[in-house]
Amino acid sequence: MSKNELKIEHMSVGDLPQVIALENQIFSNPKPARVFEHDMNIYYAAKFGEKVVGYIGVEHILDEAHIINIAVHPDFRRQGIASALVKNILGSAKSFFLEVRKSNIPAQKMYEKHGFHVIDERKKYYVDNEEDALVMLLVSTK
Ligand SMILES: CC(C)(COP(=O)(O)OP(=O)(O)OC[C@H]1O[C@@H](n2cnc3c(N)ncnc32)[C@H](O)[C@@H]1OP(=O)(O)O)[C@@H](O)C(=O)NCCC(=O)NCCS
Numbered sequence: 001m002s003k004n005e006l007k008i009e010h011m012s013v014g015d016l017p018q019v020i021a022l023e024n025q026i027f028s029n030p031k032p033a034r035v036f037e038h039d040m041n042i043y044y045a046a047k048f049g050e051k052v053v054g055y056i057g058v059e060h061i062l063d064e065a066h067i068i069n070i071a072v073h074p075d076f077r078r079q080g081i082a083s084a085l086v087k088n089i090l091g092s093a094k095s096f097f098l099e100v101r102k103s104n105i106p107a108q109k110m111y112e113k114h115g116f117h118v119i120d121e122r123k124k125y126y127v128d129n130e131e132d133a134l135v136m137l138l139v140s141t142k
Helices: 013-026 033-038 081-092 105-113
Strands: 006-010 043-048 051-061 064-072 095-101 117-126 131-139
Touching (some): 043 081, 095 105, 095 117, 105 131
Parallel strands (some): 064 095
Antiparallel strands (some): 006 043, 117 131
């Protein structure tokens, strides 16, 4: 596979240092490294060659999936990488939900583009700044 071709695969031990560095760079309340080490099986990485440019974490309970994390390297945004990560998991459950910060318009727009819509709010969901979360849902019609 060419280095210029985006591949999406289950996160591996070798991806962890890059994923943890990205998580710390991107989020104000990053998940600790041990979360990725422990939950690696629910994460997918988007890569150009060996370079990790994005990742997504999704937990499944029966037909329902909870997207717990998605991030794209700041230098690689608006190239469809988050969309590719989302599309990659969309066949895996009947319904998908997630929480997103009320102020995080880019993420809301990205999810809306894939058919998610806001169904609820969780007050003071984020402990770092007590920001409210919007709950977004997608129910597959397939
Ligand atoms: C949100 C995030 C994952 C989007 O990743 P991305 O790879 O840039 O997204 P895509 O290129 O697939 O964008 C798909 C669509 O989402 C929307 N979108 C993405 N970023 C946007 C922005 N900054 N402003 C407005 N709309 C945006 C657009 O509709 C875009 O389609 P277009 O480029 O054809 O206009 C990325 O900005 C990111 O990592 N943010 C920080 C982490 C984060 O907020 N994670 C979400 C936690 S819930």
